[in-house]
Amino acid sequence: MLKKGFSSIKNRIAIIESDPFACTWLKEKDKKTAKVELEANIRYRNPERGPRLKKVVFRNDFSYHHALSLCMNSEGQVDIVTKVRPKDAGKVVSSPFAKLVNEKSNTIVTGIFNRFVQDLPFTDRRLREGLNLAINPEKIVHDGFKGYADIVPALTLPWSKEGSNDLRPKPFDPIQAKELLEEVGWPSGRILRIASFAKYKGAARGAARSIQDTIGISVSVTIIPDAEKIKWMQVLAEKKLIPNWDLLIIDISAFFLEDMPAYFHRELFGFDGSLRAGPRVMSFEHRFTAFAGETNRNKRKKLAQEIDQYVYHEALALFLCSPRELYAVNKNVNFIPFRTTFELAETEVTANHWSLR
Known part of the structure; x- marks a missing residue:
């Protein structure tokens, strides 16, 4: 459930055909707060599936390179980096704190x-x-x-x-x-x-x-x-x-x-x-x-x-x-990737995760 912040998209319309009418929307820019916080919905209809995390925080104030560096070289700031570039995959594999999750994409x-x-x-x-x-x-x-x-x-x-x-x-x-x-x-x-x-x-x-x-x-x-x-x-x-x-x-x-x-x-x-x-x-x-x-x-x-x-x-x-869809993931996070969306309902952390230590 959304607790704090927001993330929205500004689109531009492009008309393809006038008769019959057909159009598409082109994304102009994202409008996001520095943080977007989600809290677990404990009344979720399928408790066997999840959620297994109490809180998820999206950090929109970090650049890609800064987020990747924090995930690979430290704990407590970034647990998952999405859309890792192939040229950076090798660095994630050799990281002492992160692992590379590799999934077929959409x-x-x-x-x-x-x-x-x-x-x-x-x-x-x-x-x-x-x-x-x-x-x-x-x-x-x-x-x-x-x-x-x-x-x-x-x-x-x-x-x-x-x-x-x-x-x-x-x-x-x-x-x-x-x-x-x-x-x-x-x-x-x-x-x-x-x-x-x-x-x-x-x-x-x-x-x-x-x-x-x-x-x-x-x-x-x-x-x-x-x-x-x-x-x-x-x-x-x-x-x-x-x-x-x-x-x-x-x-x-x-x-x-x-x-x-x-x-x-x-x-x-x-x-x-x-x-x-x-x-x-x-x-x-x-x-x-x-x-x-x-x-x-x-x-x-x-x-x-x-x-x-x-x-x-x-x-x-x-x-x-x-x-492939590539993710840098903290080694104490069991991240379950989906091929069509970024989903966290089934993701959980181990007892050694920094939030529990």
């Missing part, structure tokens, strides 16, 4: 092809397939995520029951990638423009190197500052202007366990998708309409798998990986 990192551009044939499946084959996903995971990610064949989370057992990640095949590019034809002197946000600059630069080395075209990489992210996202969502990139490395998340196409595939290719970068894909729309209108759970699961298979075979996106 996020997929993918590449969006800008099908609005006129001088590149992104409407041709062969070009999209060739770029997928030109990238070594294992190297992206190793270099961009320090190994803390799972390769995905398409756009369904690796732990989801809606994943298709028939799909395998596209292989790294430089020879076929080059053959496909030669079939399609690449405009002489044209530079492939890749953009990404700072969070995934390692993956973006790794993809750029791989494409350049494999198929021999020049590639430029633009890392978008966090302060400008909302402007770039608004251009992409509203679709009034053609984005000035050819391939955007971005992440997509869902806070649900079921019906993945509603939160991943629709966002990228649906008429009301805020991440759609190109004309509507009517063959996708027909499949998604059938999926959205199906009330039988088993049939809807099958349709979800068929949508993922269709997106995979058409290579509608650049398929990369699902990064």
